[in-house]
Amino acid sequence: MTGQNYIKKIFSEGKRLDNRKMDEFRKVSVETGILSNAEGSAKIKFGDTELLVGIKMDVLTPFPDTPNEGVLMVESEFVPFASPEFELGPPCEQAVELARVVDRGIRECKAVDVEKLCIEAGEKVWAVHIDINIINHDGNLIDAASIGAIAALLNTKIPKYDAEKGKVIRELGEQLPLKDAPIELTVFKIGDTLFMDPTIEEEDEMEARITMAITQDGNISAIQKGGTGYFTSTEIETAADMIIAKSKDLRSFLK
């Protein structure tokens, strides 16, 4: 039996390769404040999946349609040592999607209080750059990256800004103002089985996935469906319930 068929078969029997329950995560670890030159940082591990999130801040001219608001940017880098499938060069589709899904999870519930990041309306605002660096890809990057992003934001101190010289002084000041801390999680589907936190072997066989960000109030902010299979409406609702329930557990890793 090929590996592919084996995974489908054991899922149809309600089992997983490592005997976890369908909604059970691997060992999660979140460390923050680990990068001395970043304004905020986090290292996330879900089993062997590992990534770093670093926050850097600088001063930019605001966008014309939001002159009083700071700027939020999420980018991700898939370094080829993290997986033989990654290549150097401009971000691949997968990296762009990851960054944009993490971005929406944070942006749509207004987690970062961008109005407090205005230095001079229409002229100068703080930009918050969230950079996600994949170290080892063993599945479930979106969830790990989004928890990493929130953990790093919670760990971020705004540097000082010398308005006269127009220079950022790398001296850590106040805590970055946050209004929410969304937990963004994904439910995957193989056959009729819905499950969470796949290893790379499981993720390679998934037919579809759906990601939702859950706010502190338990509402849903931002959804993204991926993969070439489908979900019925009922499955989407089941996935939402699984994600809402699990978001409560994972929130304990944010401090």
Added chain:
Amino acid sequence: MAKEGAPEKLIIDGKRLDGRDFETFRKFDLSVHVLKRSNGSGTFAFGNTRAIAGVQGPRELHPKFLQDPRNAVLRCRYMMAPFSTSDRIRPGHSRRGTEISKVTTDAFMSVLCPEDFPKTGIDVFIQILEADASTRCAGINAASLALADAAVPMKDLIASCSVGKVEGHIVTDLNGPEDMYGDVDFAVSMIGDTDKVVHLQMDGVITRDELSRMLIMAHKGCSEVYKNMKAALKAKYSSNVEGE
């Protein structure tokens, strides 16, 4: 929350700014086989949002290392024409376009039979000519018509529409101001008029209960789009069996 330039209200006396009820679509406008040099083509409009799509292929895929010896490789490309919005859009790559192209490709992979055309590429080019919200949905519908027109074997058409939340109301087919100043944009694509969701993207915050209500409304909306697409294809090909 009120942003600069926002209308005072988006819904007045139970009607939307363009006079629609909550569940009414803007006017559809569809056509099939509009491009001579594409294998298949189609256009789809929700009111002022207009998309055109053309299919090249199945054809030999180059460069060769991209070929899949067992399957066709589908590549959908979503692009906004530079003149499609009030501020000109710089042509070329955008992260938004890359993401929409990816989710569009994934959506169509669910109905394609790629094993029928090994080693080939099927390229679907989607261009938004005028943008007034729900552009990715119009693009997916145009691509669906184009793939059918190209006679690429599909299990069914994909139908797409947006629903949203505007001033607390769940509505079908967001227009421009609702997209910009409303609370939630929820873009959904389904296989035919089944309840199989192959594409779903949401921006904004909803409750768990609103999720259920939006899924029901999206299913109704996609069914209506599907009916119209099927009618357009039938009109094109049953009255014109001999060809042009």
